């Protein structure tokens with residue numbers, strides 16, 4: 501479905517990129533309209549079900565609030581799924597193949613449901629696991645250890661990061677003192693307490709830095725951080741965790757021992773031992789965030805990466821994003837294909853040729869690899885869904901080089917290809933394309949069911 505460029509603008513003062521944006525046939529466009537031919541083929545309509553789906557609301561929720569995370573979804577969304585299917589499953593076993601910071605699994609445990617997850621970023625796996633498996637730590641003991649930290653030794657900032665640029669001099673000194681105090685706790689201290697303190701330390705790093713995540717990590721020009729901020733914020737965070745532990749032990753005592761396992765594993769390769777009633781997940785969005793670079797500060801400080809090569813290794817194993825290594829795309833050999841993907845690829849190629857330049861010339865293959873990666877995840881997950889079980893995904897669509905990519909509908913099609921029934925597609929909210937701000941994208945909830 502190739503479109504003509506409608507308003508050929510030749511302003512000399514514009515850069516080539518600006519000209520392409522102004523000339524785009526997708527100005528004022530709408531993904532719902534561009535989706536019509538695909539929906540017709542799938543035989544479904546999009547239902548409108550506006551709801552707060554983003555992580556932001558989790559900042560007020562016990563446990564979920566322990567670590568800041570920008571790409572997660574809301575605990576209330578996960579709860580709404582549990583409530584919706586309460587009659588269908590008695591204590592469902594839940595899987596999230598892209599666990600992230602563990603929203604699905606924490607909410608599962610708060611309901612007393614067993615849950616399993618895979619996550620490739622070791623920092624996020626650590627965060628999720630600590631949020632899930634430290635519920636029996638005594639809040640008093642945590643505070644006692646924290647309040648008696650001794651600051652005799654420092655831990656230097658990670659060598660491979662530009663910490664002198666990331667933090668002001670005095671903030672950096674205080675961070676090194678705090679990390680030194682945690683790292684030099686006696687070996688007799690419960691490992692779960694050390695994990696909670698490290699989690700708390702990781703949670704304040706961006707706040708006390710000269711950086712911001714909005715959602716990508718970058719410098720924040722006018723940010724001023726008080727030199728004592730690391731002490732003040734760590735104190736607040738540890739007291740918040742202690743308060744939540746008290747709540748858990750009072751209100752969720754019966755669920756403390758409920759199984760919640762997170763594997764540091766690739767969702768495209770991992771062979772699950774269990775079978776699942778509900779798979780609830782949000783995969784990386786195509787063209788979206790780099791989940792490794794975005795968390796490199798915390799990964800470095802907590803020792804999950806020692807150099808850029810460590811970071812690159814994790815990134816290249818992930819479901820592809822548009823910041824992926826060129827070599828990986830060059831060597832890509834697809835296992836999954838269909839005519840939608842072929843048309844999209846060919847339209848993107850033509851538009852890149854017409855533009856003359858694009859940030860990634862290999863974009864058609866990046867797009868193809870995204871769906872190939874998702875297919876591999878489905879191949880691992882679908883056989884492990886119980887009869888009448890559901891696979892629920894939250895996904896955003898994309899606009900790439902003026903070509904609409906119905907990511908949600910393509911993922912629904914993959915599910916159908918593997919024998920699942922497409923139960924419904926719901927639009928949770930509108931988004932804006934990063935490239936053409938007037939183009940309306942959406943965030944969708946896909947529900948697939950195994951008969």
Ligand SMILES: C[S@@+](CC[C@H](N)C(=O)[O-])C[C@H]1O[C@@H](n2cnc3c(N)ncnc32)[C@H](O)[C@@H]1O
Pocket residue numbers: 555569571572573574597598599600601602603604618619620621624765766767768781782783784785791817818819
């Ligand atoms: C959108 S986030 C999920 C967020 C999660 N719903 C939450 O609320 O925390 C996608 C996650 O998938 C992880 N990921 C990407 N590729 C992966 C793969 N092949 N296997 C396992 N995890 C992967 C990323 O590190 C990221 O944490």
